Amino acid sequence: MTLTVGAATSDGTAAVAEAVHAAAAACTPLRLVGRGTWLDAGRPVRAITSLSLAPLAGIVDYTPGDLTLTAGAGTTLAEIARVTRAERQWLALDPFGSPEGTLGATVATTSAGPLAHAFGTPRDNVLGLEFVTGTGAVVHAGGRVVKNVAGFDLTRLLVGSWGTLGAITEVTVRLRARPEVDATIVLPAPAAPTSLGALLDQLRAAPVAALAAELLNAPLAVQLGVADGPALLVRLAGNADLVRAEQAALAALGDAAAAPVDVWDRLRACEPAGAAVARFSGPPARMAATWTHALEVAERWPGTAAHASVGRGVARCVLPTGDARALASALQPTFAGTRIFERLPNELWATLAPTAVADRLSRGVKRAYDPHGLLNPGILG
């Protein structure tokens, strides 16, 4: 069953509060849904009733000179990109998956993409939000200005809480001006971890301030049509003088070639529906070791895509789910760093990552904002 709330954002919030009140009275847990593009992410939710937040769509406030934008949680990233592009601005969040995903879902799941290299994740880009708690209270956190320490930081608490503390109804984000030049360079990357480490050291030392630096394994580089072996994609931006100097610096590191800027959109869309997605992360200086582990996992299935945000030390594997036992064995915790799963077959969560919220403080936070356990129960374990 799907509950659908009213369309206009201000009324929409009241409607969400009403729906949560009704669910509390009936002891009916709710599955919060945006556009439904990431419904297969996270642990299985124990709820048969869905509350759709998609109707809370639309730009509430956008003053380009302030470089901030407030929108209903159901507004799609594509819509925000369209509106801000007209002012030569952008929201520097490019999570993997469809641009038809909503702002609310991006924030709730703290989904980020290659631009996190320069601009951070949703926690670094959200200035404030409105949410409805599991008791139906409407709470405002943060504000619409770029710097704000008024009160305890409920904004950070809600970002990445996967809808388990509140239904996010409205979000204010920081925007950036679009750079004068936006160019992408592809460099061949060595397959051997030791030579990769050397290349990454050179990249770190080079006079280059990239917007994104993403390592691709051979199958992904081929799929994107940028190289026939492992490759490093580097996105450069700024004024023409700067980008020209950076291109020259990268050319000194290897056989550099230009790549079309839409390669980033294609990278975001690279995974097939129903794939399992695992991220491995560690200190950036150990990127080569983290990458080696990611490749060991990916190479169990020839042709599988893997990529890594090298400045952040995060590798990401897109894996087929046909053979759950093989997947479980590939994802055993032999890795010394941090493993985070975006999507897994339902039956694997309990063994691979039963919970992300086991500690006392996390349980206390959940009890405080959703005492009846109504919101997305189970999604964080």
Add this chain to the structure above:
Amino acid sequence: MRRENVAIVLEDIVGPRRVLKRPSELVVYSADGLPSYRKQPSLAVFPETRAELIDVVRALAAIGAPFVPRGAGTGLSGGALADDVVLLCLNRLNRILRVDPANALAVVEPGVVNVTLTREASKHGLHYAPDPSSQAACTIGGNVAENAGGPHCLKYGVTLNHIAAVTAILPDGEIVRLGNAAGETDGYDLLGAFVGSEGCFGVALDVTVRLSPNPPAVRTLLADFLSVDAAARATSAIIASGIVPAALEMMDAPTVRAVEASIYAAGYPTDAEAVLLAEVDGLPAGLDADVRVIERLCMEAGARTVKVAADDAERARLWQGRKKAFGAMGRISPHLVVQDAVIPRTRLPEVLARIHEISGRYRVKVCNVFHAGDGNLHPNIGYDATDPDETVRVHAAMREIMQVCIDAGGTITGEHGVGLDKLEYMDLIFSPDSLAAMCQLRDVFDPERRSNPGKVVPVRACREWQAARSARSA
């Protein structure tokens, strides 16, 4: 437990020399950087090691004694003080435990001074980016508690964006690890909640900070204007242009004159109505193009002159005037109130005009020295608190200025924190349900509300929430 007995318990842990009991010794600790608030702690304790700090917090938990964590006492919100509490002074926990240049991280104790960390990091070509004006004295623990900012936060972000992990001791004595310095995190962002919690959630035992590479090139510009309005319009134009200056600071005529009359004289033109201090940094290529754009935008907005600092010495002098502006005002008036509101940047010209009008109407001397690029205002008024008439006018003017900022879509504090000073404004911007949600978060970390009691959320909001909660559960 009686005060004398609490002292004995604490002396058992840290020794008698590091527990202050006499009112004459404690008077130094009765205020922070904002002299208008005075509170008398019952004791002050100075743990010197992590083990001592843990023992002290656990002893206070066993006794049930309220306490206030304190770094260098440079805060500007009346945050690190309270009557009849144990002041937990962390400035002796000042060891840099580890610098990891390969990953641009450092692990420090909470009492490490901000600029000391940057000095240590500079051996590796790195620095700690948040640079509050008090950076020569303020501590990293205090920066974490306040989510401190500074001029260079315009480009590099505030404290929150530079903290990778914290090991904290909760008020009940439990030790928790928040965040993950070696990879990503999932689950709730408890680190994000802890940063900026103003000492109400517990005490940091160690902090893992992210360091930033020193920019290979820096250009600092000084533009002077014959009206505040023109400087405000230049600010808006620079922000809208897409250039992200490392810093963009404004000072008005009263501030400029105060600075130039002090030992911090920076060579600002004293006949200007406003000056803008702009800095761009990064790779050398392209920097001059940005400088030219900023110069052009300033001139188009009506700047009289724009000059670029010729060398590091001139750059340092231009910055010294800005960073010591509050100090320079101390020469002029015995008391000072300072605000910290943030407004949308397009509203700067209009709000500054309103502040000017309000200060004239109340016959008070407002100086404006602030982070223009962020829209973070610091209107401050020097006055003599022994003059009751002037004091009333100053506070009335301050309240009206705050209301103007809120009406413009702003917030009440951008980097100084709520502390005691902005408690009265909290319900101007947050609904009872929002304040209650903040109380609920505090109660997860500190259900007894013993750590920095009475700060951030007005007590009545918490009372109302508790009354509602007990009514619901009844």
